[in-house]
Amino acid sequence: MNHQYDIIIVGAGPAGSMAAAAAAAAGRNVCLIERKPQAGTPARCGEGIGYRGLTLTLEPRPEWIKSTVVRARMISPAGVKVDIGNVDKSWILDRERMDSDLVKDAVKSGADFFPSTPIVSAEKLSNGLYRCTAANADKKSAAREFTAPILILADGVESRLARCFGWDTALRLNDIETCAFARVRSDGIEPDCCTFYTGSAAAPGGYLWIFPRGAGVANVGLGVIGSKCTPGLPQKLLMDFINRNFPKSKVTDLHCGGVPVGRWVRPLVKGGVMLIGDAARQVNAINGAGIAYSLYAGRLAGAAAAKSFRGDGGVDYRVLLEYQKEWAGNFGKQQDRSFALKEFILSASDSFLNKIAETLSKEDPEKINYRRVFMRTFASRPSLFLKAFKLFR
Amino acid sequence: MTGIAINHKKCDECGACISVCRKDALVLGEKLEVLADRCVSCGVCVNICPFAALATNGETA
Ligand SMILES: Cc1cc2nc3c(=O)[nH]c(=O)nc-3n(C[C@H](O)[C@H](O)[C@H](O)COP(=O)(O)OP(=O)(O)OC[C@H]3O[C@@H](n4cnc5c(N)ncnc54)[C@H](O)[C@@H]3O)c2cc1C
Ligand code: SF4
Numbered sequence A: 001m002n003h004q005y006d007i008i009i010v011g012a013g014p015a016g017s018m019a020a021a022a023a024a025a026a027g028r029n030v031c032l033i034e035r036k037p038q039a040g041t042p043a044r045c046g047e048g049i050g051y052r053g054l055t056l057t058l059e060p061r062p063e064w065i066k067s068t069v070v071r072a073r074m075i076s077p078a079g080v081k082v083d084i085g086n087v088d089k090s091w092i093l094d095r096e097r098m099d100s101d102l103v104k105d106a107v108k109s110g111a112d113f114f115p116s117t118p119i120v121s122a123e124k125l126s127n128g129l130y131r132c133t134a135a136n137a138d139k140k141s142a143a144r145e146f147t148a149p150i151l152i153l154a155d156g157v158e159s160r161l162a163r164c165f166g167w168d169t170a171l172r173l174n175d176i177e178t179c180a181f182a183r184v185r186s187d188g189i190e191p192d193c194c195t196f197y198t199g200s201a202a203a204p205g206g207y208l209w210i211f212p213r214g215a216g217v218a219n220v221g222l223g224v225i226g227s228k229c230t231p232g233l234p235q236k237l238l239m240d241f242i243n244r245n246f247p248k249s250k251v252t253d254l255h256c257g258g259v260p261v262g263r264w265v266r267p268l269v270k271g272g273v274m275l276i277g278d279a280a281r282q283v284n285a286i287n288g289a290g291i292a293y294s295l296y297a298g299r300l301a302g303a304a305a306a307k308s309f310r311g312d313g314g315v316d317y318r319v320l321l322e323y324q325k326e327w328a329g330n331f332g333k334q335q336d337r338s339f340a341l342k343e344f345i346l347s348a349s350d351s352f353l354n355k356i357a358e359t360l361s362k363e364d365p366e367k368i369n370y371r372r373v374f375m376r377t378f379a380s381r382p383s384l385f386l387k388a389f390k391l392f393r
Numbered sequence B: 001m002t003g004i005a006i007n008h009k010k011c012d013e014c015g016a017c018i019s020v021c022r023k024d025a026l027v028l029g030e031k032l033e034v035l036a037d038r039c040v041s042c043g044v045c046v047n048i049c050p051f052a053a054l055a056t057n058g059e060t061a
């Protein structure tokens, strides 16, 4: 069976759903295709987001917010605690709820939603249209096909479909954090504080997070840099940590995932194909945050795609480049800096992290913010300061 | 023996292995599959699987 559309969007995460809603609201005939039966489930996410990051694109809804965070604590490899009493307001979200609501919004705007539909191949046809083919469980019927002049790829970390159009999206082993995470119910959870553990024992080349989710529950997870990972290491480190730090707690929703921490993909647009969200590696390489960027990029790309349709029914692909231009101008440089900083942190040793923590732990928590942590890091290594200065100019 | 083995009971279908395969030899359709004609048994996917659901060279995960 063949479905024809103006715009095909593959992947109903925050990026794909925002793109679908924006393009459908502008009057285009849009389909949103998702592999899983229910978008957003399971949530492969720590669910943390800054106030500014979310409100940039969306009006936050109370039912999405599990808790509000105003403090953070960093724990060095040697166990020195640094309290940061002065963090920007952040939220811990209900991603399952948010992702499924965003799909509903897209459908309300007029998009057709196809759940349980894994796209296994994509290509450009000789008539200039793009075609996506879905795997079908029941091999007797013909595979489902979707065709359109514009294809938006929002297929998350795997970013496999981009390869059908010549992008090399395979991640280097220093550009992926491989993660395990779970929900932990315990009396020991602080309701308004995010805690981070660093160092090669907790999470080699990454960090471990505890994000409070309200009602005595927290998201506890960790990422290991791909180059230091061995089979099953993230799961093992996570379970060891939970057993040590939250004995007798109730552990549910154990899952795994990958976070791309490379540079964002260039170009973001080729002909009528656009990459958005994790598929475009639009993630902050330092902390792995990607929700805010996917929402933003999704809406931008969806709007540009809709705008590219001319009055005569033809499509002007040059309009799609507005998306790339706006992304590069607003977040491109910022993410390039985060990437450079990540490369440095990967090269830093545990003793370096310990030294910074020692210095910071003697300061007044109320006066410590992320910027200060940052300045201390660089002040302790003058040569780096110079490099950083160039980077942040 | 070449190729990799997938333990579907352990696999969480997270897609991390797909993102690092330079040969585009892993596909997640109804479930995770390895395309034997593309896989070069480099073992990269095996090492990064957070749940140890993959194995090389005829070993079982
Ligand atoms: C463990 C972990 C913790 C994280 N914690 C945070 C955090 O605290 N804060 C933060 O901001 N970010 C976090 N992130 C990153 C954040 O989850 C992502 O950046 C965000 O989900 C990206 O959105 P997206 O729409 O691009 O992709 P996704 O949300 O991954 O959505 C992609 C969708 O495409 C579907 N799909 C893929 N391939 C196909 C196909 N071939 N056919 C059909 N459908 C397909 C998938 O099923 C999925 O639903 C975390 C990520 C992980 C893995
Ligand atoms: S990385 Fe492991 S758990 Fe994730 S899809 Fe691949 S085999 Fe499955």
Ligand code: SF4
Residues within 6 Å of the ligand: B003, B004, B020, B021, B022, B023, B024, B025, B026, B034, B038, B039, B040, B041, B042, B043, B044, B045, B046
């Ligand atoms: S062993 Fe190498 S080539 Fe084969 S599927 Fe894994 S990463 Fe791809």
